[in-house]
Amino acid sequence: MRLQFFKYQGTGNDFVMIDNRNNIVSKNDTKLINRLCDRKFGIGADGLILLEHPDAEGDDFKMVYFNADGNESTMCGNGGRCLVAFAKMLGIIETEANFTAIDGPHKASIDKNDIVNLQMQNVSDIYQSGNIAFLDTGSPHHIVFTDNVNELDVKEEGAAIRYSTDYKEKGTNVNFVEKTEAEDTFIVRTYERGVEDETLACGTGVTAVAIAAHHSNRTKASEVKLQVPGGSLSVSFKADGNNYQDVWLKGPAKLVFKGEIAC
Ligand SMILES: N[C@H](CCC[C@H](N)C(=O)O)C(=O)O
Numbered sequence: 013m014r015l016q017f018f019k020y021q022g023t024g025n026d027f028v029m030i031d032n033r034n035n036i037v038s039k040n041d042t043k044l045i046n047r048l049c050d051r052k053f054g055i056g057a058d059g060l061i062l063l064e065h066p067d068a069e070g071d072d073f074k075m076v077y078f079n080a081d082g083n084e085s086t087m088c089g090n091g092g093r094c095l096v097a098f099a100k101m102l103g104i105i106e107t108e109a110n111f112t113a114i115d116g117p118h119k120a121s122i123d124k125n126d127i128v129n130l131q132m133q134n135v136s137d138i139y140q141s142g143n144i145a146f147l148d149t150g151s152p153h154h155i156v157f158t159d160n161v162n163e164l165d166v167k168e169e170g171a172a173i174r175y176s177t178d179y180k181e182k183g184t185n186v187n188f189v190e191k192t193e194a195e196d197t198f199i200v201r202t203y204e205r206g207v208e209d210e211t212l213a214c215g216t217g218v219t220a221v222a223i224a225a226h227h228s229n230r231t232k233a234s235e236v237k238l239q240v241p242g243g244s245l246s247v248s249f250k251a252d253g254n255n256y257q258d259v260w261l262k263g264p265a266k267l268v269f270k271g272e273i274a275c
Pocket residue numbers: 025058059079085086087088089090091151152185204205206207213214215216217
C-alpha cells in the first residue's frame with residue numbers, strides 16, 4: 013500500500029500528519045507507526061498524528077497522537093498546533109478550530125503567518141518544592157529549575173528522572189529551565205517520554221514551565237516567553253491562586269514536505 017503523509021514541525025518538534033478520515037491507518041498498528049517515525053527506516057518524526065472525523069457536536073475534527081515509539085500517548089501541544097495548520101491546508105477550517113484530543117476539547121486560531129494559538133486544559137494540581145515542580149498540562153511534566161541549562165546532558169539526566177522509581181512504568185517528560193535577565197522569559201530544554209531523547213521543543217512542556225514559574229513566583233508575567241532549541245513559544249493564562257485557566261500556547265506551525273511511503 014502507498015500511504016500519503018504530510019510532515020509538519022512546530023518550533024522543531026516534528027510530526028507525521030495523516031488525514032485518517034477514511035481510517036486507512038489502524039490505531040493498533042504500533043509497528044507501522046514506529047517505522048513511519050523512524051529517522052532511518054521511515055519518514056522520521058517525534059510523533060505521528062491522525063486527523064479523524066469528529067465525534068463531538070461542533071468539532072471540526074478529532075486528534076489522535078502517537079509518540080515515536082508507536083504507542084498512543086497523552087496530549088501533544090506542538091502537535092495540536094500543527095494539526096490546526098494541517099486542517100487549514102486540507103480546507104477543513106479557515107482561521108478558527110474546535111477539536112477533541114485525549115485530554116478533552118480544544119479551541120485554536122491560526123493567522124496568515126501560520127502562527128497557531130491553542131487553548132490548553134485548565135491546571136490546578138501543581139506540586140512545587142524548591143527547584144522542582146510537577147504538573148500535568150495534558151501530558152505529565154517534571155520540571156527542574158537550574159542555572160546552567162545549556163551545559164546539561166539532557167538525554168542522560170532526563171532519562172534518569174523519567175525511569176526513576178518516582179515515575180515507575182508510566183514515566184514523565186522532563187524539562188530543564190533557566191530564567192533569563194528578562195522578567196518574563198525562560199530557556200527550556202526537554203527530554204520527551206516516548207521519544208526517549210531531547211526534542212527541540214515540547215508544547216505541553218513549556219506550558220507546564222510557564223505555569224510552574226508563575227506559581228513559584230519566578231515570574232509575575234501572565235504571558236511568559238519560552239526560548240527552546242527549535243525557536244520561541246509563548247504561554248498565557250489567567251491565575252487565581254492554584255487555578256490556572258484560559259491557558260493558551262502560541263507559536264509557529266509549518267508544513268515541511270508531503271509525500272507517499274510504501275507500507
Ligand atoms: N511525549 C509526550 C507527548 C508529546 C508532548 C510534546 N511533543 C508536546 O508538544 O506537548 C508524552 O508522551 O507525554
